[in-house]
Amino acid sequence: MDRPIGVYLLLWPTLCALWFAADGLPSIGNLVIFTLGTVFTRAAGCAINDYADRDIDGHVARTRQRPLATGAVTPGEALATTAVLMLLAFLLVLFTNPLTIALSLVAAALAVAYPFSKRVTDFPQVVLGAAFGFGVPMAFAAETHSVPAVAWVLYAAAITWPVAYDTFYAMADREDDIPLGVRSTAVRLGHHDLTFVALMYALTFALLIVAGVISDRGPWWFAAIVIAIVLAVIEWRRASSRKADDCFAAFVSNHKIGAVLFLGIVIDTGSWTAAVAGS
Numbered sequence: 001m002d003r004p005i006g007v008y009l010l011l012w013p014t015l016c017a018l019w020f021a022a023d024g025l026p027s028i029g030n031l032v033i034f035t036l037g038t039v040f041t042r043a044a045g046c047a048i049n050d051y052a053d054r055d056i057d058g059h060v061a062r063t064r065q066r067p068l069a070t071g072a073v074t075p076g077e078a079l080a081t082t083a084v085l086m087l088l089a090f091l092l093v094l095f096t097n098p099l100t101i102a103l104s105l106v107a108a109a110l111a112v113a114y115p116f117s118k119r120v121t122d123f124p125q126v127v128l129g130a131a132f133g134f135g136v137p138m139a140f141a142a143e144t145h146s147v148p149a150v151a152w153v154l155y156a157a158a159i160t161w162p163v164a165y166d167t168f169y170a171m172a173d174r175e176d177d178i179p180l181g182v183r184s185t186a187v188r189l190g191h192h193d194l195t196f197v198a199l200m201y202a203l204t205f206a207l208l209i210v211a212g213v214i215s216d217r218g219p220w221w222f223a224a225i226v227i228a229i230v231l232a233v234i235e236w237r238r239a240s241s242r243k244a245d246d247c248f249a250a251f252v253s254n255h256k257i258g259a260v261l262f263l264g265i266v267i268d269t270g271s272w273t274a275a276v277a278g279s
Contacts, residue, residue, distance in 0.1 A: 005252050006042045009165070012258025013158040014038055014135030016265050020154065020215060021143035024269040030142045033092045034135060040092070044085035045111050045131070051078040052115030060176040062248070086111075093138075100141040107134040122188035125166040126159065133158025150215045157207035164200035164232075165254040167193060168239050172247040194240055201232045208261070217268055224264020228257045 001007075014034050018026040050057065050068045057069035067073035073081075086108055093104040110131035117124040136158050140151040163185070170177070170186035177187055186193050205225055212221045231253070239250040 001039075005255060006046065007039055008255035008258060009162070010038045010042050010132055010135065011035065012255065012262050013133055013154070013161070014139055015262050016258075017136040017139035017151065017154055017158075018143060019262070019265045019269055020150065020211070021140040022269075026139075026143055029095065030139070033095055033142070034139060037089045037092045038135065040085045040089040041107070041111060044082045044089065045114070047078050047082040047085065048112055049115040051075055051082070052118075054078075056180055056182060059180055060173055062173060062176075062244075082112075096142040097145055099145060099147070100138050103134070103138045103141055103147075107131070107138060110134055118183050120183075122183045123163075123185055124183065125163040125170065125185050128166050129159035129162035132162045150211050153207055153211045153214065157204045157211065160200045160204040160207065161254075161257075164197045164204065165251050167197050167200070168235070168247045168251040168254075171239060171242060172244040172251065175244070193242075194236065197236060197239070201229075201236070205229055205232075217265075220268035221264050224261050224268075227260050227264075231257050231260065 018030060018034060050066050050073075053063070053066075054068040054075060057063035057066045063069060068075065068078055090104060090108070093101050110127065114124065114127045114131050117127040121127070133155050136155040137147045137151050140147050167185045167189075170184035171193055173182075174184070174186045176182075177184060185196060189196050205228065208225050208228075209222070211217075212225070235250040235253050238253075239247045
C-alpha cells in the first residue's frame with residue numbers, strides 16, 4: 001500500500017469488466033471480493049517478484065532499497081508472504097462460483113510465472129499483461145457464470161495495455177538491466193521501443209472500441225476512449241526522451257487512463273445515477 005500504483009493498474013480493468021458484465025452496478029459482494037482480491041494479489045506479486053529478483057535488485061538504482069535486496073526480509077519470508085496473500089485472495093474467490101474458482105487457479109499460475117519469465121523470454125511484458133488482465137474473465141464469470149466473447153476482447157485489451165506501459169517501466173531500467181542480463185521488450189527492441197509501445201496502445205484502443213460496439217455501449221464509453229487516447233499520446237511523448245525519470249513517470253501516469261475508462265463505463269451504464277437514487 002506504500003506504492004499503490006500496481007493496485008490501480010490491476011483494479012481498473014477488473015472494475016471495468018464488472019461493470020460491463022453487470023451492464024451497470026455489479027453486486028456489492030463481487031465488488032468487495034474483487035477489490036480486496038486485487039490488493040492481495042498485487043501484494044503477493046510484489047513479494048514473489050522481489051524473491052525472483054533478489055540477486056538483481058541490489059544492482060539496480062531504482063530497486064536497491066527493496067527489502068530482500070537490503071536483507072530486511074529473507075527469501076523464506078518472502079515466499080511465506082506470497083503464500084499467505086495468495087491464500088487470502090483464494091479464500092475470497094470461494095465466495096463466488098466454480099467457474100470463477102477454476103479461473104483463479106490460472107490467474108495464480110500466471111502471477112507466479114511472470115517474475116521468472118524475465119529469465120526465459122524477451123517479452124515478459126506479455127506474461128505480465130496476461131496475469132494483470134485475468135481479473136477480466138474472472139469478473140464476468142463471477143457476475144454472469146459465463147465468459148462471453150466481449151470478455152475475451154476486453155481481456156485482450158487488458159493484455160496489450162500492460163505490455164505498453166510496462167515497456168515504459170523497462171525503458172527506465174534498461175541501462176541497469178542490460179549488463180545484468182535481464183530481458184525485456186525495452187532491451188530487445190532498442191530504439192524501436194516507442195514504435196512498439198505506440199502499436200500496443202493502438203491495439204488496446206481498437207479492442208476497447210470493438211468491445212463497445214459488440215456490447216452496444218453508448219457515447220460515454222467511446223468518449224472515454226478518446227480521452228484515454230489523448231492521455232496515452234501525452235505519456236508517449238514524455239517517454240520519447242528515453243530518460244529514466246520520464247519513462248517511469250509515463251508508466252505511473254497510465255493509471256489515469258484506467259480511471260478515465262472506468263469512469264466512462266460507469267457513466268455510460270447510468271449506474272452512478274442508480275447508486276445515488278438508491279442511497
